[in-house]
Amino acid sequence: MMEKTLKIEMFGGFQVTYGDEPVITKESRNSKVLMLFQYLLCNRNRMVPQDELIHVLLSDEECESPVGTLKNLVYRLRKLLQSCGVERECIGYQRGAYGFTGDMPLVIDQEVFAGIVGEIAEGGMDAGDTFEKCLQAVEIYQTGFLPKAMGEPWVMGFAVHLQEQYCDCFRKAYRIAAQTGKYDRLAPKLGEAVAIYPYEEDLTLMYIKCLYEMNRVKEALEAYEAATARLFDDLGIGPSENMKEMFGHISGSRKEANLSIDEVRSEIRETEYENGAFYCNLEVFESLYRFVVRHMERSGQSVFLMLCTITDLSGTKPASGEKTKKIMEDVQKSIKASLRRGDAYTRYSPSQFLVMLMEIKQENCNIVADRLRYNFYKASKRNNEMRFVCKSISAADMDNIMDGDESDRRW
Structure with a gap:
């Protein structure tokens, strides 16, 4: 008669089975x-x-x-x-x-994971076997070590060490994928890893690069947008120089040539009609602004930049967190709803949006600011606890800042 095996899972939750008999389930209370x-x-x-x-x-x-x-x-x-x-x-x-x-007989997933990591560290395998071992290790890891007990200091000590090994497996696998083209095998696992550790920049960069190398440029750009939004909303910081450099690379080149101008036009056009101002990330906004300033030299059209800033009633920048995230979502909705399709805007900092107003006169900037504030305060009662400040400057005369008579007024 075959002896029963005690199987213990510590990744993704704590679970113990003895043969086919459950001893402890992941749903068990810690x-x-x-x-x-x-x-x-x-x-x-x-x-x-x-x-x-x-x-x-x-x-x-x-x-x-x-x-x-x-x-x-x-x-x-x-x-x-x-x-x-x-x-x-x-x-x-x-x-x-x-x-x-x-x-x-005993099987503990943490020990299996450690054994595979040890094999990878020893070397001696060819690139293909190393790649497969890396994928095997990250598959075992699931959503992390003893997630229900992460508040315990001793668990945190183990978890930090295991997380670094987990990330290192991805680094090794990515280097091999870059040589062998196995991006399609690695990208789904990296997507799962980014969901678990959204602030681990290495994982995010590798994931976006994989998507780009697979010619999934649109998905790569969407992943970048999602990553920068998380940094703004949750940590109150912008993307790093490495992130910006990577964005410039993936947005400034195409993986495949397309000789049909009709297909190119079809690919870059908006897929559906949208009312309101055009949103783009800061890097695109900077390029768009520079082009518009050049165009102004010939067209003579009037363009203004408007900086929309949120503070508390004392003038202090709000702390990052879920409440501030909701408030900034209301700001974005107000901007999109209040401006024309020909205007553009971007997230400039955790508490600011930057707007480019096309073909507008200086005296009308206050009207736009009033409309933005009205829609913002109308959106939610919690917004009455904040100040919405709008300041404008002409793109043609960057030395003359126009604050407006009532630019700091709360509704």
């Missing part, structure tokens, strides 16, 4: 008993002193008898495992220390 089991598993190569376990498990609690409480947790863990047929002796005790000592 508890001190489970944390004890997790800690013993992560330190399976040694007996853990009871003082260490008391510090890890009970430091946030006031216990009259910490040793007694620990013994009770060990007892409950043994009973849990025993109820599913796992031998009681798998949690051993020796000279004031506990350890997971079971000798039954």
Whole structure:
């Protein structure tokens, strides 16, 4: 009769099965008993002193008898495992220390992951095998190490180390993909990784580059837009120089030539009619503005830049977070709804939008600003807690700043 295997998953959630019998499911509520089991598993190569376990498990609690409480947790863990047929002796005790000592067949996904990472680090495999090993490792990782227990310091220590190994697998795989063209195998995994760690710039850059190399330029640009929006809204920062440089590369070239002017026109036109001003990212806006200024030299048309800034009532820049994100969404909706199709705007900073007003007179800039503020304050009651400041300047005369008589007025 084949001996049952104890299978333990620590990535994407904590789950334990013994043969076909579930012992602990990912839906199980995190508890001190489970944390004890997790800690013993992560330190399976040694007996853990009871003082260490008391510090890890009970430091946030006031216990009259910490040793007694620990013994009770060990007892409950043994009973849990025993109820599913796992031998009681798998949690051993020796000279004031506990350890997971079971000798039954055992598979722990964290150890499998570590083994694959070790094989990759040793080298000796050809590029194809290394690539496959990297994909195998990131597949095991799922959504990270013990996500329900990430608030525990000891879990964080393990998680940071494993996350770096996870990212390093992608770096190695990307270098191989760049040589072999296996971008189609890597891109889906990178997309999942960016969803887990949206602020890990290396992962985002590799993902966008993969899409670009696969000639999925539109998706690459959309991924860039999503990444910069997250940085503005969640962290209050703009894209790095590396991100901007990559955007310039993917937006300034095409992977394939197209000799049909009709097809080119069809590809670059707007796919559907949209009312309101035209939104573009800052890099595109800068190029568009420079072109318009050149065109003004011949056409003589009037163009103004308007900087729309959000502050609290004391004039302080709002802190990044969900509330500010919602407020800036209202600003964007107000700009789009209030301006003409021939106007353009962009996100200039976490708390600012920059607008280019075409064919407008100086005295009408205040009218536009009033309309923007009206629509902004109308959108939500929470917006009444903020100041919406609009300042305009002529593109033809960058030395004369026009604040307007009531540019700082709250409605």
